[in-house]
């Protein structure tokens with residue numbers, strides 16, 4: 001059957017961002033002023049940026 005190959009990659013990370021320190025950047029949700037917002041945080045040096053792209 002052709003079904004096997006259709007969604008075989010589901011579950012793997014599509015995009016991975018890395019901090020200049022070599023750590024992995026992950027999205028997390030923080031609450032500020034009653035609102036939830038997503039920030040990108042490096043798991044190693046704890047640097048946070050508004051978007052994963054901002055890690056350069």
Ligand SMILES: [Zn+2]
Nearest residue numbers: 019021042045
């Ligand atoms: Zn870092």
